[in-house]
Amino acid sequence: MEKGKLIEKIENRLPELIEKAIDMRNYSYAPYSKFRVGAALLAKDGKIFGGCNIENAAYGPSNCAERTAFFKAVSEGVQDFSAIVIAGGPEEGIRDFCAPCGVCRQVMAEFCEADSFLVILAKSVEEYEVYTLSELFPKSFSPRDLG
Numbered sequence: 001m002e003k004g005k006l007i008e009k010i011e012n013r014l015p016e017l018i019e020k021a022i023d024m025r026n027y028s029y030a031p032y033s034k035f036r037v038g039a040a041l042l043a044k045d046g047k048i049f050g051g052c053n054i055e056n057a058a059y060g061p062s063n064c065a066e067r068t069a070f071f072k073a074v075s076e077g078v079q080d081f082s083a084i085v086i087a088g089g090p091e092e093g094i095r096d097f098c099a100p101c102g103v104c105r106q107v108m109a110e111f112c113e114a115d116s117f118l119v120i121l122a123k124s125v126e127e128y129e130v131y132t133l134s135e136l137f138p139k140s141f142s143p144r145d146l147g
């Protein structure tokens, strides 16, 4: 399906998803980077899973907002997704579009069809950018490669 049609399919949920992602920044635990990220993951059954980044004094165990949302959903039995909205920025507010890190892109590739899963980077309900996962993460290694 072409990108315009994919956007059309979730357009009615977009304001709610963006507001949820922005609200999830309030739960972010980011005492080290002071960079708060929120995510809202839309499952194909219509459910929305929120996520925030959760840092750690040992740095390595830190988890991004996107993975928090994915792991919440998968741990509750949901594995089919349409889109994720990401909103991130310093404590003072969102200045730029916050793109997902490489590890989160890999986690998305595990569960989502790259040509149809939408990754939406939001500054506000009015200001957002929409990408397919394949635009952000082309030629990925995924379960399909293992046969």
Ligand code: THU
Binding pocket: 030, 033, 035, 036, 037, 052, 053, 054, 055, 062, 063, 064, 065, 066, 086, 088, 098, 099, 100, 101, 104
């Ligand atoms: N972070 C996310 O949660 N998602 C992103 O898309 C980019 C980065 C987090 C990781 C870390 O807690 C903080 O933002 C600064 O990198």
